[in-house]
Amino acid sequence: MPYRNGQFFERPRQRMVATQLKPRGINDPRVLEAMASVPRHLFVDPPLVSRAYQDSALPIGEGQTISQPYMVARMTQLLELKGHEKVLEIGTGCGYQTAVLSRLCRRVYSIERIQSLHEKARRNLRQARHANVMLKCGDGLLGWPEYAPFDAILVTAGGFASDCWMEQLNVGGYLVMPEGQGSVHRLVRRKKRADGGFDEEYFEACTFVPLLQGVNHH
Numbered sequence: 001m002p003y004r005n006g007q008f009f010e011r012p013r014q015r016m017v018a019t020q021l022k023p024r025g026i027n028d029p030r031v032l033e034a035m036a037s038v039p040r041h042l043f044v045d046p047p048l049v050s051r052a053y054q055d056s057a058l059p060i061g062e063g064q065t066i067s068q069p070y071m072v073a074r075m076t077q078l079l080e081l082k083g084h085e086k087v088l089e090i091g092t093g094c095g096y097q098t099a100v101l102s103r104l105c106r107r108v109y110s111i112e113r114i115q116s117l118h119e120k121a122r123r124n125l126r127q128a129r130h131a132n133v134m135l136k137c138g139d140g141l142l143g144w145p146e147y148a149p150f151d152a153i154l155v156t157a158g159g160f161a162s163d164c165w166m167e168q169l170n171v172g173g174y175l176v177m178p179e180g181q182g183s184v185h186r187l188v189r190r191k192k193r194a195d196g197g198f199d200e201e202y203f204e205a206c207t208f209v210p211l212l213q214g215v216n217h218h
């Protein structure tokens with residue numbers, strides 16, 4: 001299928017960067033470069049391919065969504081990745097955010113609680129040729145102790161932070177997540193301090209699918 005080829009959709013992708021990201025304050029050149037190169041159309045289901053670069057979230061099955069391009073870029077930019085980091089992602093979904101992170105750090109460890117989405121992400125990431133990614137089907141609220149500590153943690157489902165995450169974060173590292181009850185969230189960034197505490201900053205309101213406990217074997 002021709003649209004499966006990465007060289008297609010080059011123009012919609014450049015347009016997405018120019019109209020949805022730059023005017024809204026995405027200015028980290030590495031983040032812009034990653035957003036301009038990851039083939040987002042390879043991460044959505046075939047009937048939605050023509051909408052892959054539009055300014056919105058899209059369904060990916062099991063009631064979940066691939067986040068709006070701006071939100072992916074915004075959260076990634078808040079992590080301030082330089083390239084050497086080990087990053088933990090909670091909520092792999094279709095693997096798109098994982099792919100963006102993988103271009104900006106040393107290795108991404110990503111956890112998804114729904115089995116079928118975990119498998120879909122594995123297929124998508126293989127097709128887009130992302131090698132520095134480790135995926136696991138499990139409950140992200142537990143973190144991934146075998147590979148801790150992480151230099152940064154990104155949560156892509158909305159709710160409240162698990163204590164495990166701050167424990168598994170290196171001093172000086174950032175945790176970014178949509179925090180709040182129900183479907184009303186606000187982006188928060190916490191930086192772990194050497195004394196065990198953290199500094200926090202709040203950013204814009206947003207809406208994410210909920211952070212849920214346990215594994216779903218669908």
Ligand code: SAH
Pocket residue numbers: 060064065066067090091092093094095096097098111112113114117138139140141156157209210211212213214
């Ligand atoms: N970053 C994803 C966004 C997916 S939506 C993308 O680019 O497609 C958020 C995902 O978080 C959903 O797939 C949901 O199943 C998952 N999720 C929710 N709670 C979770 C938990 N406790 N552990 C792991 N994944 C979780």
